[in-house]
Amino acid sequence: MLRPLVASGAVLLLLAGCASSNDQMSVDQMEHVHSVATDGEFFYLASHHGLYKMKGDSWSQVGEEFDIMGLDISDGVFYASGHPGPTQDWPDPVGIIASEDKGETWTPRTLMGEVDFHLLEVSGDYFVGVAANYGVVVGSSDGAKSWLTLETPSLDSLSVNPKNGSEILIISEGKLLLSSDAGLSFDSIEAPDNLLLVDWFESGIYVSTDRGLFFSSDLTKGFSSNPEIFNKIQAASAQGKNVIVLDEDGVHISQDAGESFRLLP
Numbered sequence: 476m477l478r479p480l481v482a483s484g485a486v487l488l489l490l491a492g493c494a495s496s497n498d499q500m501s502v503d504q505m506e507h508v509h510s511v512a513t514d515g516e517f518f519y520l521a522s523h524h525g526l527y528k529m530k531g532d533s534w535s536q537v538g539e540e541f542d543i544m545g546l547d548i549s550d551g552v553f554y555a556s557g558h559p560g561p562t563q564d565w566p567d568p569v570g571i572i573a574s575e576d577k578g579e580t581w582t583p584r585t586l587m588g589e590v591d592f593h594l595l596e597v598s599g600d601y602f603v604g605v606a607a608n609y610g611v612v613v614g615s616s617d618g619a620k621s622w623l624t625l626e627t628p629s630l631d632s633l634s635v636n637p638k639n640g641s642e643i644l645i646i647s648e649g650k651l652l653l654s655s656d657a658g659l660s661f662d663s664i665e666a667p668d669n670l671l672l673v674d675w676f677e678s679g680i681y682v683s684t685d686r687g688l689f690f691s692s693d694l695t696k697g698f699s700s701n702p703e704i705f706n707k708i709q710a711a712s713a714q715g716k717n718v719i720v721l722d723e724d725g726v727h728i729s730q731d732a733g734e735s736f737r738l739l740p
Contacts, residue, residue, distance in 0.1 A: 524560075
């Protein structure tokens, strides 16, 4: 998952009522879509009212209602952070919770009642997140058992190498920076200017400006521009051949590794 912190944690969309797990909705019927994700098979939206999965050209709620601020999918496990829903007897914030059944059920993992992660990235035993209620970036290299505050540059987005969690990419002041030591230091990487977002997935790396996507299969070989033009990109995610982009026009999806996109109705 990736989204810019400058979006203030929410893309404000019209609300036409809350959905039960059997209801189907379009994007413009939801409120506060915080981020997007894909596991390579399905597309997901993380919202103020819970997790939604695309079925056909509409969205169906998965599992219980709760306010998902940060969401990541790693090795088939869903990780989330945010605030409990009306039927959950959990502390607020929920810290990190995990689901091994694609969001149908969630179990506490760590930091319940302590941390609200607005960005959360997981790779193996490595966890990196923006602890919004403390205003810091924190990381763990032992499966979220212990945490360190990372002295990162100011950032708009971050993503962790899914094959090596000690490698972290961030967007800082429109530039792409790489850490190879779990966030202890960062070096500049050649990339397009005026970047807002970064997403590191199994097949490569996407970065974006507010209107364009750029892809690299290898940081040493630079980035290629995707021909699709977007309208103020707010969030994006990729896995396998699936790519999902949220902008001011709605949700765009690609199922052919970004060769073509379609805007969902």
